Amino acid sequence: MIPHVRSITVVCVLGAALTACGAAGSGRPSASSSPAGPPVLAPGPGGLTPVFEHGPRTRGKTVALTFDADMTADQGPRAASGEHFDNPGLIGALRELKVPATVFMTGRWADQYPAQARDLGRDPQFEVANHSWSHYAFTADCYGLPTVDADGMRADVQRAYTSLRKAGVPKAMPYFRFPGGCYDQRALRALSGLGVTAVQWDVVSGDAFATDADAVVRQVLDGVKPGSVVVMHCTRSAAPTTEQVVRRVVPELRERGYRFVKVSELIGQAGTGR
Template sequence: MVDHGPRSGNRVALTFDADMTDGMLRNLRAGRVTSYANLRIIELLEREQVPATFFLTGKWVERYPDLTRRLADNPRFELANHTYGHLAYTGDCYDLPRVPAKGMTEDAAKTFEVIKPYGGRQTRYFRFPGLCHDAAALAALAPLGVTVVDGDVVSGDPFATAWEPLVRAVLDNVRPGSVVIMHVTEANARMTDEAMPHILAGLRERGLVPASLSEVLAGA
């Protein structure tokens, strides 16, 4: 389990979680929300040629196959595992429904299988919903050979109502080797795309360079 890479050098990892629950799917079907895929973030990263790592839930991939392919086709983007349906792997995790203990290994394995056909820079990185994990959850993932990645810079973007606090949360805490946690789930993280240009500018001012999670963890 890792929170960050070596503190030497000047690289940082920008990571984006792509959550998708059954409740979110119901919201889409009922028209209560328009999208859980923030294209403005992806377009900015593409335009500025910024490396990033996307932690995908299997249900997000199934809902957005064309966008998943677009992510996979970008050599600067890495794909990682964020469970199949964003169920909690522990009790008392932000009111998320819980995956049964006996189903945790299968849940993560299924997500790798959902992502696999898209190719690209796939990894064995895994992030728990809500960063909630305990010894039993870690033991369940051991057979899959994953590296559990939390992060040391939490943007706080879910359900934020202004972009400025997100920028401060990132830039006040980021250091060489940092792993920054953000979300690409537009309806649940509406301010992230507005914060991103300011975050990128702030990183440049600090002499910090976005890199893939693999490069940051390796200290490359």
């Protein structure tokens, strides 16, 4: 879960400082793909995990809405007591509006909601990617989240893919989103060799813990540019306004000429221009 105010600071600072860690030469990793799989960014120097923040700015008005399906490893008792970490209404709105989207799902969420994970994973309108198993932070001081030590980072990502497969997601994407968006060079090194592209964003919606849908709508509309990646949440209890936001943002962006795409399409364009 990405709190509104602080997330902007963390992402701006880390994004500026560390995106280059995944780049070689031009400062931006190039995209590659094969018949066997979706596009990914090339590793950085020494095989460092590449980081993707937004698509090209000159390839038309495209925007990717992404949704973090967060559930932390220790939140099982809260789910058992009735707290909703899912959001079927939001998914229904995306389907109704015919908006393709990328869902970054924790393995713990897939374990809790396997039928919904399977449904999303088998629907061509969506693509499901990795958001860790535990939703524990990969750096220190990340919104108070418990942390995964460096030796456990790789295993946590692999465990998430195992949970996604077990839930029935047939083709989880080779994209990974750090819990809280917090990462550093140690984390990027720990995931080297897994073949994943770390996916960040350039528009923070501010839907986490928000109760004012109007403010979230304004923040999204003010922030979107061609090629943008917007981060939102698919967690009813902690992001209760998101469905309302989507129902208002989508028509407005379409009126402005934007086309909604999945993250994979933006990554596929990444080597062809900014």
